[in-house]
Amino acid sequence: MSGNPILGVDRLSMRFGGIVAVNDLTFNAERRKITALIGPNGAGKTTVFNCITGFYKPTSGAMRLTHEDGRAIQLERLNDFRISKLAKVARTFQNIRLFPGMTALENLMVAQHNALMRASGLTFLGLIGAPSWRNAELAAIDLARTWLDRVGLLDRADDAAGNLPYGDQRRLEIARAMCTQPALLCLDEPAAGLNARESAALSELLLSIRAEHGTSILLIEHDMSVVMQISDHVVVMDHGVKIAEGTPREIRDDPKVIAAYLGADEEEAIAVMESGT
Numbered sequence: 001m002s003g004n005p006i007l008g009v010d011r012l013s014m015r016f017g018g019i020v021a022v023n024d025l026t027f028n029a030e031r032r033k034i035t036a037l038i039g040p041n042g043a044g045k046t047t048v049f050n051c052i053t054g055f056y057k058p059t060s061g062a063m064r065l066t067h068e069d070g071r072a073i074q075l076e077r078l079n080d081f082r083i084s085k086l087a088k089v090a091r092t093f094q095n096i097r098l099f100p101g102m103t104a105l106e107n108l109m110v111a112q113h114n115a116l117m118r119a120s121g122l123t124f125l126g127l128i129g130a131p132s133w134r135n136a137e138l139a140a141i142d143l144a145r146t147w148l149d150r151v152g153l154l155d156r157a158d159d160a161a162g163n164l165p166y167g168d169q170r171r172l173e174i175a176r177a178m179c180t181q182p183a184l185l186c187l188d189e190p191a192a193g194l195n196a197r198e199s200a201a202l203s204e205l206l207l208s209i210r211a212e213h214g215t216s217i218l219l220i221e222h223d224m225s226v227v228m229q230i231s232d233h234v235v236v237m238d239h240g241v242k243i244a245e246g247t248p249r250e251i252r253d254d255p256k257v258i259a260a261y262l263g264a265d266e267e268e269a270i271a272v273m274e275s276g277t
């Protein structure tokens, strides 16, 4: 790792009554890299996302987002709205959360609500059709169309989001998040429900987002082909704790990781690895 983290998670814990969903978790996500957070069902991955994005207030611990100019923001002190606005953290959800009755283009315009509200002078400039407002609106439409094009949905711009095939809706969610021009893009199982061809296209899209926009990506994903192909760094959780981290290759060969996924003990896992199955 290069040592230029955009996100530093430090001793994060989250309890729900007697359940310790995340227990003393520490890791970094490097700038302009793809960091994957993996682990078996119930490991605590989505809870980590919910803490980073302000949906949950962590029981303890700190999460520092450092912008390119050195400005650091303690995420645990902010609510979700301010995390998205000030820290420029965007996310997608495990279950698609588009506005199904709005068109694909409208979904991407809604994502730019903050910028448009500012440009409208909190409505007044918009009402009188001031040039500054019209320019901002045109820029927002332009950005939305650029992202529709990037995810291959420009020809579906005027279709209701809810009528798009499942894989298209997943890509539209990513486009919507990118319209907020995030510094850190958090994706919760973006490949869920996709077929092999769609998963490969998703991998290409995420690699191009990293390369062309320099966006840092934090990814929860069960599809190991995607994780292995695109991740720069992988953090593995089990039962709320970090059990390993490293490159995809290091993780793939780590007996603790294999054991966690197989639900087997370490000896069994090594036997599985050595048998090459």
Ligand SMILES: Nc1ncnc2c1ncn2[C@@H]1O[C@H](COP(=O)(O)OP(=O)(O)OP(=O)(O)O)[C@@H](O)[C@H]1O
Binding pocket: 016, 019, 020, 021, 039, 040, 041, 042, 043, 044, 045, 046, 047, 048
């Ligand atoms: N709001 C909540 N209230 C109570 N328990 C919760 C809550 N959210 C998560 N949990 C519990 O915390 C643990 C971790 O859940 P979490 O959803 O973070 O795991 P995960 O790794 O994302 O799982 P999956 O891969 O299945 O999505 C689970 O035992 C879950 O039941």
